[in-house]
Amino acid sequence: MHRAAHLRRPLIAAASAAVLAGAGLALAPAGSAAAPAHRAAPSGHRAAPAGHRAAPAGQHDVIANLFGWNWTSVASECTTVLGPAGYGAVQVSPPEESFDDSAAGHPWWDVYQPVSYRLDSRFGTEAQLRAMVSACHGAGVKVYADAVINHMTGQGSATGYAGTATTDKYTYPGLYQNGDFHHYPGDCSNSDDTIHQGDYTSNAYNVHNCELLGLSDLRTESDTVRATIAGYLNSLIADGVDGFRVDAAKHIPEADLAAIESRLNGAPYIYQEISYGAGEAVQPSDYYGSGDVLDFQTGVYLKQKFQGSISDLQTFGATWGGMNPSDKAVSFVANHDTERNGSTLSWKDGATDDLATLFLLGWDYGTPQVYSSFAWQNSDDAPPDNADGTVTATDCSSSAWYCMDRRTSVTGMVGFHNAVKGAAVTHWQAPSGDVIGFGRGSAGFMALNNSGSAATETFSTGLADGTYCNVVDDCATKATVSGGSATLTVPAKGAVAFDTAGPAATRR
Template sequence: MRTPRLGVLAGAVVLGAGLLAVSGPAISQEEPDATPVSGTNPVSDANPAAEGAGDAIVHLFQWNWDSVATECADFLGPNGYGGVQVSPPQEHVVVPSSEGGDYPWWQDYQPVSYSIENTRRGTAEEFESMVDTCADNGVRIYVDAVINHMTGPGEVDLPGSAGTEWEQYEYPDLFGDGEASYSYDDFGPCYDSIENWDDKGEVQDCQLLGLSDLNTGSDHVRAQVVRYLNGLVDMGVGGFRVDASKHVPEEDMGAIIGSLNEVPGFGGAPHVYHEVIGDATIPYTAYTPYGQVTNFDYQRDIAESFANGDIANLTSMPDHGGLTSDEAVVFIDNHDTQRYEPALTHVDGDRYHLATAFMLAHPYGTPVVMSSYDFQGNEAAGPPSVGEVDGNPAGWVTADSDCSSGEWICEHRSETVSGMVAFRNAVDGTELAERAEDGSSRVAFDRGDVGFAAFNATGQSWSLTASTSLPDGEYDNAAGSGGATVSGGEVSATVPAEGALALHAGGECDEDCEGGGDPGDPGEPGDPDTITATVETEPGQEVHVVGSTPELGSWDPADGVALNTDADTYPEWTGTVTMEADTEWKLVKVGSDGSAEWEPGDNRVGPATAVAWGRL
């Protein structure tokens, strides 16, 4: 695991720790079932759904409270997102310097207290205002709850983000009122790091990465954790992503979750989902009595399938890791995997957005959409900041999120992704029925009689004719531009390269509907478009788009369209190109001496907005 020195500890890198330390075999997966998959959003005591909102959650990783509130009002609510997962709000350690950089992101996963008075993301007043604003827009707040542990031994000479003094195993003021504390006897019983990940007792009683492991079997500890969580619930927080759940014994977790209040406004118990990397020692299903579980088997399988363009067999979804649809929270990447196991992330461009769109179209699980900042290859780098602020003990204070800048990636705002949230909400409760395949990289399916979706994980457009249960009519494409016509139980359309087509009841075209998804007759002048290519180069190399048309150099690298980059955006290269649906092209690295290194693999075909070197 790539972490800072043990003295300061990358306490949040639970995924990295789990994946590298687990030596037991993973839970075996069932073969795909050919029967249709039910698509009912789970509603239970452990997973209540907000009235009038969908089940799609976006993880606004490290966004400050004011920015989350603004996003709820301006984008999330209007686009049908049902929830937003926010970073831990409790007082955290302050790490001015680590091997990975100043004020790393993982410092926020080492609690000093349960006070939410001040973190680098804002104050308690700003947090409460965020909760209210999001609720007013139909969006639940999901808090990333760190309840397994407190801090490691590092940085004890500095107060926490709210100014609280502390030492490892000694946390004198848990709520800022002087009424509750933790001392040495509230931890253990191991007081040493986990070494044998095949020993369940050691995994749950010893210290994860040297972090002070709370004795959650203690009535006193449980009372403080419940007080913290219920304080958030009473404020209007609608749910929790529980960090490092597998390190809390099941009976302790059950006692804590069973003590939570009902959520005012939304009603019912909080929606809880647990971070668990299932294995033979502690399976995912150990925690399903207490909420949903993050399905890392799904994440790995879907991300790798889309990365490899092998997606046709995904429509009949197996119970990944033994989790049913109602038990699973699913995702393509999260803040850990994009740093330590990046099978598919935003740097992969259209293919990544296509995988996210598929996740939203498929009925399996409750989806969480990632929204990142650019950490520029530095795994520990904290979020964009305004630097230190006089009188604020939190260190570097997080900057407002600006999706128009290169610092905040904002994957959730991609047209392909945000449009599929509306599709998901429209088809909720319907079954999936496959309608078409074309090789291993193209697939289409119905969702009942209210939705049709097609996915094309190739560099060539797909001329598709398929049967559908959608009523006749003209429909907008929820996953991008254009649309399609349904007539006589058939849909005929062109699915763009590295793109999707998604039609749903309620998404019928208005007067300016283009319809048909027709890219135009080959040979007609095309519209210039901006392309972003993720390419790592050697000093002196440029990236050119070279292809079959004169505009792309007629396969001469020197005459292709040169893309641009700079120190802030590298390895992303951007430029304006002109191509038709049948234009063949490739990326080429052109050296200062005129040398050309051609992208491997087949020629790409047709327009694309975001691509990665060598990936069709």
């Protein structure tokens, strides 16, 4: 059956049509140095479940989000790039068998419509998944899988990439039957079974229990459903997966997620997809007890400021409207949803997108994520694939892919992030709206230039006198600190950063 347009994977899972138009995401007033105050988390929120790790351990915590990459390519990137650069983890696409939408040309979003929990997908076989995890671990890189556990498909009938067939969207032989899903009127008050736009501001029950864009909504309060989901996640843990990005977590009650997590083996790292909307009935802070949260506002504000005045970024962080406490936030410039709906920067913004990524790695907020994926022209475009929809090997030398994670400037800043982790932001300076500099205690200093021409400025660094390697260009240039100050020529749409850990090649 050909998919209906309204069954697309949502561009931001919780926000529906308003967010597609840019509404519902808080924006700082133009020219303001600070955004509206962040709504405080409810007092006494539930502690994390036993066994849940609240944050990535160690100095190396940067996550490379390799969206749409097949398992063999991820394995190679871990070995040749991520491990040597000092990344802490890699996020990989949903590994379950999903709907094979060949009629629509295998769009990227069909991987968000599971038909089974077999670990054979358009990204590779389970054996290839295990080999990828082993290779990444060998390089010192953890693996976090994108877990689609809120729903199954939105199709009347569907066949998966591994051949599993379903006859309707509520029947999955050997897995789920009709009673394992939410239905009108007992569970959802909307007669069409779907979440309506007004529910986001007034009805958390419907946000949790109605269908997201027609996708069959799992009855996660059911012990049987919880056990089945936990079994799927535990099969990934058995294959070596270290944690999970929980897709569409905003549509699962936090208590249900906590109950599922309590059944997981080991201590997987959990971070949840919950977009912020001012005045909405379901907020990211509702979920702090069951894991960290993806901070959508990070990318929204960075787009605003890097297309406006970066000198406004002095207070950037948890005090800005809708942003989360730093120790609960997974921060990002863009992801597969936001690059398509325009709420954040994307690869199409070129050097501005690059520079915002460097800033995120240099600043002290959240667990930063670096996004690499494939180039697209139409929002439904598939990653480069074979005729059967299986994804081909990533070729970073091709214009079909963009590999932010391996750029010299980015790998240098991953090292900088690791070297200055835990040091406060100090010595803020803004010689102009386009040029800023800041220190990270006595551990490092960074200057950024968002203008179209080089800028030469003298900055107070807070570092001991000496000559330092510019990690942004892999030591091609150096910075000299004398009397605590350095005169730096910062390239157009570029940055200079240096730290006390030494040349990039010796500190990883």
